[in-house]
Amino acid sequence: MLKGKNILLGVTGGIAAYKACDIASRLIKLGADVHVIMTKAACEFVAPLTFKSLTNNKVHTSLFDPNEQGVPHIDLARRADAILVAPATANFIAKAANGIADDMLTSTILAANDKKIIISPAMNTHMYENQIVQENLEKLRGRGFVVIKSASGRLACGSVGMGKLPEPCDIVERVVQEVAFEKTLSGKKVLITAGPTQEAIDPVRYITNHSTGKMGYALARIAKAKGATVTLITGKTSLPKPIGVDTIEVVSSRDMFREVTERYFDTDIVIKAAAVADFKPKTVNDQKTKKENAKLNIELEKTDDILKYLGSKKAHQVLVGFCMETENLLENAQKKLLGKNLDMICANSLTTPGAGFGVDTNVLTLIEKDGSVTTLPMDTKENLAAVILDKISAM
Numbered sequence: 001m002l003k004g005k006n007i008l009l010g011v012t013g014g015i016a017a018y019k020a021c022d023i024a025s026r027l028i029k030l031g032a033d034v035h036v037i038m039t040k041a042a043c044e045f046v047a048p049l050t051f052k053s054l055t056n057n058k059v060h061t062s063l064f065d066p067n068e069q070g071v072p073h074i075d076l077a078r079r080a081d082a083i084l085v086a087p088a089t090a091n092f093i094a095k096a097a098n099g100i101a102d103d104m105l106t107s108t109i110l111a112a113n114d115k116k117i118i119i120s121p122a123m124n125t126h127m128y129e130n131q132i133v134q135e136n137l138e139k140l141r142g143r144g145f146v147v148i149k150s151a152s153g154r155l156a157c158g159s160v161g162m163g164k165l166p167e168p169c170d171i172v173e174r175v176v177q178e179v180a181f182e183k184t185l186s187g188k189k190v191l192i193t194a195g196p197t198q199e200a201i202d203p204v205r206y207i208t209n210h211s212t213g214k215m216g217y218a219l220a221r222i223a224k225a226k227g228a229t230v231t232l233i234t235g236k237t238s239l240p241k242p243i244g245v246d247t248i249e250v251v252s253s254r255d256m257f258r259e260v261t262e263r264y265f266d267t268d269i270v271i272k273a274a275a276v277a278d279f280k281p282k283t284v285n286d287q288k289t290k291k292e293n294a295k296l297n298i299e300l301e302k303t304d305d306i307l308k309y310l311g312s313k314k315a316h317q318v319l320v321g322f323c324m325e326t327e328n329l330l331e332n333a334q335k336k337l338l339g340k341n342l343d344m345i346c347a348n349s350l351t352t353p354g355a356g357f358g359v360d361t362n363v364l365t366l367i368e369k370d371g372s373v374t375t376l377p378m379d380t381k382e383n384l385a386a387v388i389l390d391k392i393s394a395m
């Protein structure tokens with residue numbers, strides 16, 4: 001997702017510096033070319049060799065290194081697509097907020113005033129809450145720096161509170177959101193549904209399906225990275241909530257219907273990736289059904305078809321559905337496109353290798369209202385989400 005992007009990672013001297021190794025590694029795995037600047041204090045915690053080995057690039061630690069070519073702080077700033085400083089100490093924040101350039105990192109930051117700069121503060125709670133630090137952070141925000149909110153928890157000094165460096169995966173996700181995509185969905189409100197619904201039989205048992213929510217969560221994540229304001233309405237899954245996405249958890253198809261329809265008129269784009277149950281028990285027992293009293297048949301009734309309802313009320317919205325079939329993929333998908341008044345349907349076959357429930361890949365055929373059909377090769381759900389969202393942007 002960061003292929004071809006040059007990310008400059010600044011590491012300052014706090015105990016969380018060890019987590020910067022994980023950050024560098026994750027950025028590399030996403031395809032970025034990572035260059036590291038370490039402050040003198042950071043080198044007390046982690047060896048420059050660690051970053052050199054991870055990034056395969058020279059690590060910069062001094063303004064006055066006779067082995068450097070050119071004017072490194074200017075060149076590094078010029079070449080970077082984004083700068084991430086993680087962890088950012090109170091000392092670094094104070095210097096950056098006041099234009100002090102007394103080492104390689106602060107000099108590079110000063111030379112990068114046309115670049116996206118993301119900082120992730122990490123320090124003791126009292127230091128973090130100190131008005132001086134907060135004023136400096138406010139000043140940096142005012143200058144366009146992206147300041148990642150510190151996490152709360154047990155700190156290395158033993159105190160519990162704000163000031164913890166967020167998880168490396170969450171920091172890297174913020175970098176992805178800032179630099180991975182053009183903001184083609186900026187200003188758009190996107191509503192995405194994901195995961196299975198559960199239809200209660202009694203307080204203990206329910207009917208559900210194999211959906212894990214991966215496709216819907218990938219769509220939410222990429223829509224956010226493309227600049228949209230995203231609401232994710234999700235059935236029960238074990239996936240972490242996507243960063244920066246308003247995530248609403250629901251249980252049944254009825255709950256999903258309510259949450260989706262409440263927001264529909266204030267939404268520009270709806271993508272229904274959820275596997276909504278088509279049937280639910282006609283009556284739900286208040287108490288656990290005992291074996292000896294149980295009838296062996298459960299009477300079912302149809303749930304509301306949420307997407308069909310949305311299609312019947314469609315005004316300005318772009319409406320996209322999913323369908324998973326085991327036979328006659330195109331024919332069934334086309335029927336649903338028309339029957340539910342959709343702008344596009346993303347069809348996948350449960351029998352195709354690499355497609356279906358629980359896997360990280362999918363094989364999709366996109367069918368649009370104008371009849372055009374795009375068959376996509378097997379790809380990650382994230383890459384497919386990007387293609388779907390590009391099609392929607394072009395509509």
Ligand code: CTP
Pocket residue numbers: 253272273274275276277278303304305306307308320321322323324325336
């Ligand atoms: N859908 C919905 N509400 C339902 C059932 C489905 O909103 N009660 C949506 C799904 O989220 C999906 C699309 O409709 O975007 C197609 O779902 P699918 O299960 O493939 O088709 P159905 O219309 O339910 O038809 P069938 O199960 O007979 O194939």
